Amino acid sequence: MINEDERRILLVHLRGADGMCTGCRAWWSRLAPYPCWQVEWATSRQARTITDRFLEGVR
């Protein structure tokens, strides 16, 4: 189950070509390695299987 807050975070905080979070850079001019803490927060609230699927491309 994904609520609106989590969905919005996951839509904005995406992995950039350089491996950094594009959302953090665009919104806060902050360089954070992806997944950033906001992605971690959103995914940690979801079912374990969804988190695994979401992070599959990162590992």
Ligand SMILES: [Zn+2]
């Ligand atoms: Zn981010």
